[in-house]
Amino acid sequence: MTIEIINTGSELLSGSVLNTHQQWLCNKLFQLGYRVSRQITTSDTAEDIKTAVLDSINRADVIITTGGLGPTSDDRTRDVIAEIFGRKLIYDENVAEQIKNYFALRKRHQPESTKIQAYVPECATVLQNQFGTAPGIVIEAMVKASHQPRKVLLIMLPGPPRELYPMFENQVIPLLKEKVPPPYFVSKIIKTTGIGESKVEEIVGEKLKPCEKNGLILGYCARVGEVDLRLEAFGNDAHKIVNQAEQIIRESIGEYIYGEGNQTLEAVIVEILKKKGLTVSFAESCTGGFVSHRITNVPGASEVFWGGIVSYANDAKMKVLGVKEESLNKFGAVSEQVAKEMADGLRKLAKTDFAVSLTGIAGPSGGSPEKPVGTVYIGLSCKNGTVAKRNFNPYDRLTFKQVTSQQAFELLRRELLKIS
Amino acid sequence: MTIEIINTGSELLSGSVLNTHQQWLCNKLFQLGYRVSRQITTSDTAEDIKTAVLDSINRADVIITTGGLGPTSDDRTRDVIAEIFGRKLIYDENVAEQIKNYFALRKRHQPESTKIQAYVPECATVLQNQFGTAPGIVIEAMVKASHQPRKVLLIMLPGPPRELYPMFENQVIPLLKEKVPPPYFVSKIIKTTGIGESKVEEIVGEKLKPCEKNGLILGYCARVGEVDLRLEAFGNDAHKIVNQAEQIIRESIGEYIYGEGNQTLEAVIVEILKKKGLTVSFAESCTGGFVSHRITNVPGASEVFWGGIVSYANDAKMKVLGVKEESLNKFGAVSEQVAKEMADGLRKLAKTDFAVSLTGIAGPSGGSPEKPVGTVYIGLSCKNGTVAKRNFNPYDRLTFKQVTSQQAFELLRRELLKIS
Known part of the structure; x- marks a missing residue:
C-alpha cells in the first residue's frame, strides 16, 4: 500500500513559504505505521494540480492533498479533483451552516466568497473544519490507472496548519485505520548530539551489519547539532531485531545519546529537571x-524554568546580571570571564540550581583574528562551581543559534546526569 | 524551460526532519527569475531515487537534487544518476585531495568511508564543497525522454545546509545563468499583517481584475499572523502592470502593509528604529x-535592542521588572495591569524608548472560563504613556508564540509610525 502527499501552493514553489505540512503529515503517518513513498509540491494552477494528481493516481493507493480549498480565486484543488473523478459539485446545507456559524461565533462579517466553500463533490465524505471555513473532502473511487482497476482514496485537506492538524488527528486518522489498516512494524529513532554523522557510522556501522542481514533497516540523519539513527524492521521478529540493534548502539556511543523518537533535547532537559526537582x-x-524560547516550547517548562535574561547590550549584562565593567573592558564581552560572571550573576538573582550563560559572536560582523565570527563561550554555574567552555560555530545567524543552544543544553544535560 | 527539485532522504518522508531545502532553493531560483514547476521528495533507496529522476527527466530541463552524496551506506544519489546516464564513476585526485585537506585543516581523523566521495561520474563537472566532504556534481546530457532528443542539466547537491547554501550561491547560480538564462519578468511580494486572507481578497479582488486582464498573475498566501500578496508579470509591460496593481493595493489596505519581498516584520522594526534613532x-x-529571538535574527539588531527579560516565573516579574505582588494576586499574571507594570518596569530598567511586554496563557493547560487558553495581554510603554491590549490566540504552543509576537511587533510598528 503506497501513500503520496501532494502539497499545492505556488508560495511553496516560489519559496516565500516553508513547507511544514510535509514533515507534520509524514511524521503522523510514520508513527501510525504508514510509509509515505513520495511527496510532491505543485503550483496553484488547475493544470499543474491535475497533472500531479493524475501522476499520483498511477502510483499510489492513498493520496493526501493540502491546500487549494480556500475561498480565493487561486484555490483550485476541489474543482480539479472533482473533475478528474467526474463528480459534480453539490451545495451542502450542513457545510453552509457551519461556515455561517464560524463567522457568527467570532462576531465577524462573512465575506461573500466563503459561501463557495459549501459546494462539495457528490458522493464525497465531508470532514468538518472546526477552525476555519474550508471543509476537508474524501473521495473513494475505482481507477483504471495502470493495468487493472484499483481503489484509490483521495483525501483533500485545507492548507492552514491550525485547520489541517485537528482535522487530520480527529477525522483522517480514524478513517485511514478503517479503510487501509497499517502493517505490523517496529521503528525507533535514537537521538545523539555532540558527535558527527561519519563518526557515528565509523563506530557502529560494522557492528550493525549482522542486524541488517536479519532485516534491520538502518538510516542515519545529520541535523543541526545532532545525528539521528533510525532503526526499522517488519514482521514477527521486528521487536527483537530493533532491540538488538539499539543495544549495540547504546553500548558503543551511549554517552552521546540524549533521547528517542520525537524527543527534543530541551524536552529531555525539562524531564530530568522535573524528576530531580x-x-x-x-x-x-x-x-x-x-x-x-526552546525550553518554553516544552509544555510544563514553568515548573523548572525561572526565566531568562537576554543581555544583549553590555548595559544589560552589568545592570541585571552584575557583570563587572572592568571584566568587559579587560576581557571583552565574549570571554570566559564574562560568561562565568553572567552565569554566576544570574544564579544569584534567580536562585535557580543551575544558570547557563551564552556569549559569542553570531556574525556576520563583529569578529577579530583572535575571536573570529562563530566564537562562543558557554558558562554553567551551580553549587559545585562555575565553568565556561569555548566553542567555534562559524555558521549563518540562525544555524549559529541552533548549534550553540544545542551545546548549552548538552553541557547542562551532562552536568545533570552527574547528580543522583 | 522547466525546473524540478528532487529532495532525497527517508528522514524527510518519515517526518523526522523538516524539508528546509525546498524553500531555500525555490526562493533563490525565484529571485533569479526561474520558476520551479515541481518539487518531489523521495526515500533514500536506489529504486525510489531512480524512479523519481526518470520521471523528472520526462518533464524538466533542469533537475536539482539534494542529499544522498554523503559517505554513509544510505547515500545513493550519485551512483543511481551515474547509472541512469551510463557514466562510469572515476577516481578524482583533486576531490580526494580536498577531502583529505578538509579533515587535516580541522585536525580531525579522516574516516575511511569519506574516501568513496572522491569517485565522480565521468564527464561531469565537479562543484567544490568548502564546508564538507561531498562534492557537488553536474551532468549535462541529451535525453530521448518524450518524443524528441532534449538537453537536460542535472545538478546534484549535498544535503547539509551549510554545504549546500554556499555551493549553490557561488557555483550553481553562475552555471545556471550561463547555461539557461532566465526570462524577463517582474515580481513583487507585498506583506501584510493584522488582516485575514478572505478580507484582503474582498477588498482588493475586484479592483485588481483589470490588471489581471492585462497579464497580472496574482496570488494570496496566508501565513501565521500575516498574508502575502504576490504580483507577477512577464514581458515588456511587466513593470507597469505590477506597479499599477501595487498602487491599487496600497490605496486599499495600506495601513496593513508592513513590507515587501522577503522582509520580515522584525527586520522592518529594526530598520525604523535605526532610522529614528x-x-x-x-x-x-x-x-x-x-x-x-526574532529581533536578534536581524543582523545589526544590537544598535536598537537593549535586551529582553524572559520573566517566566512570577518571581522574575517582581524581582527584575518590579511588578507588584499585589497586582499579581489581585489581577493575576495574565492581566492588563501586570502587562502594563511589566512594560513600565522594563522601560525604567533598560532606559529604552520603547518597552513591550507579553503575558498570556500559551496552553495546553492553565486556562479558566474568564481567561481561556490563548488569552494574552500585550503592553507597550513609551514616553507618551502605557497601553495594554487583550488578544485571543487559541492555537498550539508554537503558533501561539508566532501570532502573539507578530501582534506585539505590529503594535510597536504602528506606534513608531506616529513618531516623525
Whole structure:
C-alpha cells in the first residue's frame, strides 16, 4: 500500500513559504505505521494540480492533498479533483451552516466568497473544519490507472496548519485505520548530539551489519547539532531485531545519546529537571532568547524554568546580571570571564540550581583574528562551581543559534546526569 | 524551460526532519527569475531515487537534487544518476585531495568511508564543497525522454545546509545563468499583517481584475499572523502592470502593509528604529524569549535592542521588572495591569524608548472560563504613556508564540509610525 502527499501552493514553489505540512503529515503517518513513498509540491494552477494528481493516481493507493480549498480565486484543488473523478459539485446545507456559524461565533462579517466553500463533490465524505471555513473532502473511487482497476482514496485537506492538524488527528486518522489498516512494524529513532554523522557510522556501522542481514533497516540523519539513527524492521521478529540493534548502539556511543523518537533535547532537559526537582535559568547574549524560547516550547517548562535574561547590550549584562565593567573592558564581552560572571550573576538573582550563560559572536560582523565570527563561550554555574567552555560555530545567524543552544543544553544535560 | 527539485532522504518522508531545502532553493531560483514547476521528495533507496529522476527527466530541463552524496551506506544519489546516464564513476585526485585537506585543516581523523566521495561520474563537472566532504556534481546530457532528443542539466547537491547554501550561491547560480538564462519578468511580494486572507481578497479582488486582464498573475498566501500578496508579470509591460496593481493595493489596505519581498516584520522594526534613532526592549512571559529571538535574527539588531527579560516565573516579574505582588494576586499574571507594570518596569530598567511586554496563557493547560487558553495581554510603554491590549490566540504552543509576537511587533510598528 503506497501513500503520496501532494502539497499545492505556488508560495511553496516560489519559496516565500516553508513547507511544514510535509514533515507534520509524514511524521503522523510514520508513527501510525504508514510509509509515505513520495511527496510532491505543485503550483496553484488547475493544470499543474491535475497533472500531479493524475501522476499520483498511477502510483499510489492513498493520496493526501493540502491546500487549494480556500475561498480565493487561486484555490483550485476541489474543482480539479472533482473533475478528474467526474463528480459534480453539490451545495451542502450542513457545510453552509457551519461556515455561517464560524463567522457568527467570532462576531465577524462573512465575506461573500466563503459561501463557495459549501459546494462539495457528490458522493464525497465531508470532514468538518472546526477552525476555519474550508471543509476537508474524501473521495473513494475505482481507477483504471495502470493495468487493472484499483481503489484509490483521495483525501483533500485545507492548507492552514491550525485547520489541517485537528482535522487530520480527529477525522483522517480514524478513517485511514478503517479503510487501509497499517502493517505490523517496529521503528525507533535514537537521538545523539555532540558527535558527527561519519563518526557515528565509523563506530557502529560494522557492528550493525549482522542486524541488517536479519532485516534491520538502518538510516542515519545529520541535523543541526545532532545525528539521528533510525532503526526499522517488519514482521514477527521486528521487536527483537530493533532491540538488538539499539543495544549495540547504546553500548558503543551511549554517552552521546540524549533521547528517542520525537524527543527534543530541551524536552529531555525539562524531564530530568522535573524528576530531580531542580531549576534552571538562562543568560543569553548571542543567542538572543533562542535558548529560553526552546525550553518554553516544552509544555510544563514553568515548573523548572525561572526565566531568562537576554543581555544583549553590555548595559544589560552589568545592570541585571552584575557583570563587572572592568571584566568587559579587560576581557571583552565574549570571554570566559564574562560568561562565568553572567552565569554566576544570574544564579544569584534567580536562585535557580543551575544558570547557563551564552556569549559569542553570531556574525556576520563583529569578529577579530583572535575571536573570529562563530566564537562562543558557554558558562554553567551551580553549587559545585562555575565553568565556561569555548566553542567555534562559524555558521549563518540562525544555524549559529541552533548549534550553540544545542551545546548549552548538552553541557547542562551532562552536568545533570552527574547528580543522583 | 522547466525546473524540478528532487529532495532525497527517508528522514524527510518519515517526518523526522523538516524539508528546509525546498524553500531555500525555490526562493533563490525565484529571485533569479526561474520558476520551479515541481518539487518531489523521495526515500533514500536506489529504486525510489531512480524512479523519481526518470520521471523528472520526462518533464524538466533542469533537475536539482539534494542529499544522498554523503559517505554513509544510505547515500545513493550519485551512483543511481551515474547509472541512469551510463557514466562510469572515476577516481578524482583533486576531490580526494580536498577531502583529505578538509579533515587535516580541522585536525580531525579522516574516516575511511569519506574516501568513496572522491569517485565522480565521468564527464561531469565537479562543484567544490568548502564546508564538507561531498562534492557537488553536474551532468549535462541529451535525453530521448518524450518524443524528441532534449538537453537536460542535472545538478546534484549535498544535503547539509551549510554545504549546500554556499555551493549553490557561488557555483550553481553562475552555471545556471550561463547555461539557461532566465526570462524577463517582474515580481513583487507585498506583506501584510493584522488582516485575514478572505478580507484582503474582498477588498482588493475586484479592483485588481483589470490588471489581471492585462497579464497580472496574482496570488494570496496566508501565513501565521500575516498574508502575502504576490504580483507577477512577464514581458515588456511587466513593470507597469505590477506597479499599477501595487498602487491599487496600497490605496486599499495600506495601513496593513508592513513590507515587501522577503522582509520580515522584525527586520522592518529594526530598520525604523535605526532610522529614528530609537531603542526597544522586551519583557516576555508566555512567548518565552521568542520575540527577542526574532529581533536578534536581524543582523545589526544590537544598535536598537537593549535586551529582553524572559520573566517566566512570577518571581522574575517582581524581582527584575518590579511588578507588584499585589497586582499579581489581585489581577493575576495574565492581566492588563501586570502587562502594563511589566512594560513600565522594563522601560525604567533598560532606559529604552520603547518597552513591550507579553503575558498570556500559551496552553495546553492553565486556562479558566474568564481567561481561556490563548488569552494574552500585550503592553507597550513609551514616553507618551502605557497601553495594554487583550488578544485571543487559541492555537498550539508554537503558533501561539508566532501570532502573539507578530501582534506585539505590529503594535510597536504602528506606534513608531506616529513618531516623525
